[in-house]
Amino acid sequence: MLYSLFRPALFLIDPESAHGLSLAALKALPLTGTNRADGPLAIEVAGLRFPNPLGMAAGFDKDGEVPDALLGLGFGFAEVGSITPLPQPGNPKPRLFRLAEDRAVINRMGFNNGGAQAAVERLARRHGRPGIVGINIGANKDSADRIADYATMARLMAPLASYLAVNVSSPNTPGLRALQDEGALTALLDAVIEARGGAKVPVFLKVAPDLEPADVEAIARIAIEKQLGALIVSNTTISRPPLRSAQVGEAGGLSGAPLKPLALQRVRDFRKATGGQVPLIGVGGIASAEDAWERIRAGASLVQLYSAMAYAGPGIARTIVRGLERLMQRDGFATIAEAVGSE
Numbered sequence: 001m002l003y004s005l006f007r008p009a010l011f012l013i014d015p016e017s018a019h020g021l022s023l024a025a026l027k028a029l030p031l032t033g034t035n036r037a038d039g040p041l042a043i044e045v046a047g048l049r050f051p052n053p054l055g056m057a058a059g060f061d062k063d064g065e066v067p068d069a070l071l072g073l074g075f076g077f078a079e080v081g082s083i084t085p086l087p088q089p090g091n092p093k094p095r096l097f098r099l100a101e102d103r104a105v106i107n108r109m110g111f112n113n114g115g116a117q118a119a120v121e122r123l124a125r126r127h128g129r130p131g132i133v134g135i136n137i138g139a140n141k142d143s144a145d146r147i148a149d150y151a152t153m154a155r156l157m158a159p160l161a162s163y164l165a166v167n168v169s170s171p172n173t174p175g176l177r178a179l180q181d182e183g184a185l186t187a188l189l190d191a192v193i194e195a196r197g198g199a200k201v202p203v204f205l206k207v208a209p210d211l212e213p214a215d216v217e218a219i220a221r222i223a224i225e226k227q228l229g230a231l232i233v234s235n236t237t238i239s240r241p242p243l244r245s246a247q248v249g250e251a252g253g254l255s256g257a258p259l260k261p262l263a264l265q266r267v268r269d270f271r272k273a274t275g276g277q278v279p280l281i282g283v284g285g286i287a288s289a290e291d292a293w294e295r296i297r298a299g300a301s302l303v304q305l306y307s308a309m310a311y312a313g314p315g316i317a318r319t320i321v322r323g324l325e326r327l328m329q330r331d332g333f334a335t336i337a338e339a340v341g342s343e
Contacts, residue, residue: 003313014094016093031071039052043336048132048163050132054321055078055134055281056078067080090109090112099244099247099248101243106255108253111170123160124160165232166192167206168206180207185205185222204232207266219270230302233266233270237253237259241262243258259284260286262284264295271298286303286305289323296336
């Protein structure tokens with residue numbers, strides 16, 4: 001309710017500056033996470049016990065500055081990044097656009113982040129605290145060997161991460177999505193898995209929604225073969241469903257409400273292709289408990305959001321978590337795990 005009063009003023013500021021203000025506010029607030037994982041919404045995925053199935057998606061906290069504050073807002077887990085080996089400024093500004101009429105966002109950020117060394121120092125300081133914090137890893141735009149970049153990131157981040165999320169699906173780094181091709185993806189995952197060393201943290205793979213059926217089948221087969229901890233379905237889309245906003249022509253990945261039908265279908269596709277052998281994390285267009293519940297019933301063990309918080313405010317996590325508990329009771333499920341794939 002309070003956020004709805006501030007939002008008009010916040011929306012007068014350009015989106016990237018507003019995002020910076022939100023990070024500053026979270027740093028200033030005395031928010032901390034919890035390790036309580038025995039409530040009615042708790043679920044185990046990839047050997048990790050999540051207190052509830054709702055997470056903050058990568059992209060909000062690119063440099064791992066506020067993961068504990070995000071957990072303190074009520075998220076069951078937080079995913080920081082994408083982080084690359086070397087610092088990079090990302091694409092030229094402006095590169096982040098609100099599509100308020102559509103409750104959507106277009107971004108072409110381009111993996112802007114402060115690099116691995118700064119993130120390692122920051123995340124090492126919070127290591128050992130309660131809460132599940134995943135680290136989303138990427139490659140530098142001008143890297144001569146992107147697979148080597150991912151291996152470097154896995155080696156550096158595995159000791160600090162609850163899980164590693166391999167991001168090969170951003171549309172804003174030229175050529176990155178080619179790493180979803182079967183041969184390249186196999187080589188990449190082999191390198192990441194080996195580079196973890198003794199830190200046997202689960203490896204998750206984040207995929208694009210803009211996949212052909214043959215791509216879905218190939219990725220599912222590789223995920224099963226490599227025993228991935230989960231597939232994150234999905235990143236932003238380069239497609240453009242009908243939109244009302246004047247920013248519709250901006251290049252970049254589309255997220256928010258218009259992505260929901262496509263992302264939901266991809267969860268169904270991957271559920272069928274994997275036969276339920278690989279847990280799925282549903283992301284894209286989730287803005288309510290009903291959206292999250294639909295994704296869980298379609299086959300997602302966990303869900304994530306990001307864009308919706310720009311429109312609903314920081315209270316969205318607790319609102320959705322409370323709503324999920326009501327929906328679970330309404331539909332007669334004793335646990336979230338029972339509901340996964342039950343549609």
